[in-house]
Amino acid sequence: MNTDLNTPSTHHLNHSAESAPFLRVTSEIGTLRRLLIHSPDRGLGKVVPSKAQDWLFEDIVNLSMMRRDEYDYYVKLLLYFLDPDKVRGRIAELGPTHNRDFYKPGHADYFKSDKVIDIQVLLADILHDEVVRTKLIASICGIERTSFQTQQRLHQFDPEELAKIMISGSLPDQTMLFAPLPNFIFTRDIGIVINDHILLNKPAKLARTREALLAQYFFNYHPLFASYRDKLIEIPDNEHAFLLPDADVNRDLTRSTLEGGDVMMISRRHLMVGVSERTTLYAAQQVMRLVFEKDLVDTVTIIKIPKKRDYMHIDTIFTQVKRNMWVLLGSLARLGDEANKRDVLHFFAQKDLSEELRILQFRKGEEDKPTEIKNLEDLLADISRNELGATEPVQFIYSGNNEFPFGAREQWTDSCNLLALKDGVVVGYDRNDRTLEAFRQAGFDVVGAAQLLDRFERGESLPETIQNTFIMLPSAELSRARGGSHCMSLPLLRDEL
Numbered sequence: 001m002n003t004d005l006n007t008p009s010t011h012h013l014n015h016s017a018e019s020a021p022f023l024r025v026t027s028e029i030g031t032l033r034r035l036l037i038h039s040p041d042r043g044l045g046k047v048v049p050s051k052a053q054d055w056l057f058e059d060i061v062n063l064s065m066m067r068r069d070e071y072d073y074y075v076k077l078l079l080y081f082l083d084p085d086k087v088r089g090r091i092a093e094l095g096p097t098h099n100r101d102f103y104k105p106g107h108a109d110y111f112k113s114d115k116v117i118d119i120q121v122l123l124a125d126i127l128h129d130e131v132v133r134t135k136l137i138a139s140i141c142g143i144e145r146t147s148f149q150t151q152q153r154l155h156q157f158d159p160e161e162l163a164k165i166m167i168s169g170s171l172p173d174q175t176m177l178f179a180p181l182p183n184f185i186f187t188r189d190i191g192i193v194i195n196d197h198i199l200l201n202k203p204a205k206l207a208r209t210r211e212a213l214l215a216q217y218f219f220n221y222h223p224l225f226a227s228y229r230d231k232l233i234e235i236p237d238n239e240h241a242f243l244l245p246d247a248d249v250n251r252d253l254t255r256s257t258l259e260g261g262d263v264m265m266i267s268r269r270h271l272m273v274g275v276s277e278r279t280t281l282y283a284a285q286q287v288m289r290l291v292f293e294k295d296l297v298d299t300v301t302i303i304k305i306p307k308k309r310d311y312m313h314i315d316t317i318f319t320q321v322k323r324n325m326w327v328l329l330g331s332l333a334r335l336g337d338e339a340n341k342r343d344v345l346h347f348f349a350q351k352d353l354s355e356e357l358r359i360l361q362f363r364k365g366e367e368d369k370p371t372e373i374k375n376l377e378d379l380l381a382d383i384s385r386n387e388l389g390a391t392e393p394v395q396f397i398y399s400g401n402n403e404f405p406f407g408a409r410e411q412w413t414d415s416c417n418l419l420a421l422k423d424g425v426v427v428g429y430d431r432n433d434r435t436l437e438a439f440r441q442a443g444f445d446v447v448g449a450a451q452l453l454d455r456f457e458r459g460e461s462l463p464e465t466i467q468n469t470f471i472m473l474p475s476a477e478l479s480r481a482r483g484g485s486h487c488m489s490l491p492l493l494r495d496e497l
């Protein structure tokens, strides 16, 4: 039996032989060529108010609105930029009032692209193999503690349906077997491409455990990743932590958890790792050790942010827009810092270090001599100038245009969480008015996704040539899931800057 699935079969998503590698990321803004996404599945429609917090949602969502009026636009946009033949000339017929088969993985009319790849497709592909199928069913039933009967029942479904069940937790007749994975739309958090390696995550939250298991399976078994099996990085557990009574565990120093939203491959030889509500110091240290050992980067910057629900990962407080432009939350940046220093209360009151942002930078071979960087702007400006070769002045856009209280309000709805499709062209939510105003003031064209797609269709604009553009994604439902477009993407391939 073939367990490595290296032989392409007719079911599988294949990668056509091209000269570009299948996978490689060395920046946050090089032109995006391939990514993993996951469209909202029926599990999101099962979130109930009493479980919303446990499942890391802030509210319940309307699944059909989330799909038709919001996420489908994201898919069309991504395809227009990454795989235009799938959508060019068809935008009208793929609109919200039409049938949605094009967006349904497994359906005959599904867009099936090897550039914009839904992890549900990868999962269905690997489930065609009997051994993988048996192992994965057993593992899932193990972590979800199902009955043996359920385990046997799962074997009767075809791979496409089984993939849906494994993700959504429920059968086609709506019976719930185990909890859904409503956060799987945030593919960023399951892994990060560092050069030509993939760092797998170790989720902090129970609600995201099954996601990590599914990711282990498709990265290890899908033929698309066949030549990257020896480039999968997993961080170890701290064996001492197993011996400590739960009450004595200093989570940050002993537990090993890491989520992709805290890891950014920021320039060719520089990795940033956030230490946050989700990623522990111990895990960050392990990542640093591994990427230096494998010679993937020369610099690792560790950014510790307050452990707060508002800022679960570093990508909720800043992302890159352009070689010389970043969007960030002012209260955690220099602005906030200086305002605090001038304030008598902050000056004399006891400093609570856990509420501070701290930055430490390590160089390979000199790990014992890290440099402290005083604030986020200094770090980001240094990267723009010295690593990305920005020649124009470095610009910062602040959440809510730094007007009280809009900085915090808009950060909560992901004003700082943007996905760059290329240098200077980003996708973000439409609801963060003041932040959008700041983009306009900086000379950006701020345009709705639907409107931009129309322009593309009429030939008035081209994905290859547009510049300095903020593409607004409708976000009434999506933002209730507490993640933005950066979180909803796992870039596999970007052009070198």
Ligand SMILES: NC(=[NH2+])NCCC[C@H](N)C(=O)O
Pocket: 055, 056, 057, 183, 186, 188, 189, 260, 261, 262, 312, 313, 315, 316, 481, 482, 483, 484, 486, 487
């Ligand atoms: N990379 C990110 N910022 N992801 C956001 C994930 C949001 C998700 N609801 C969670 O709390 O886990």
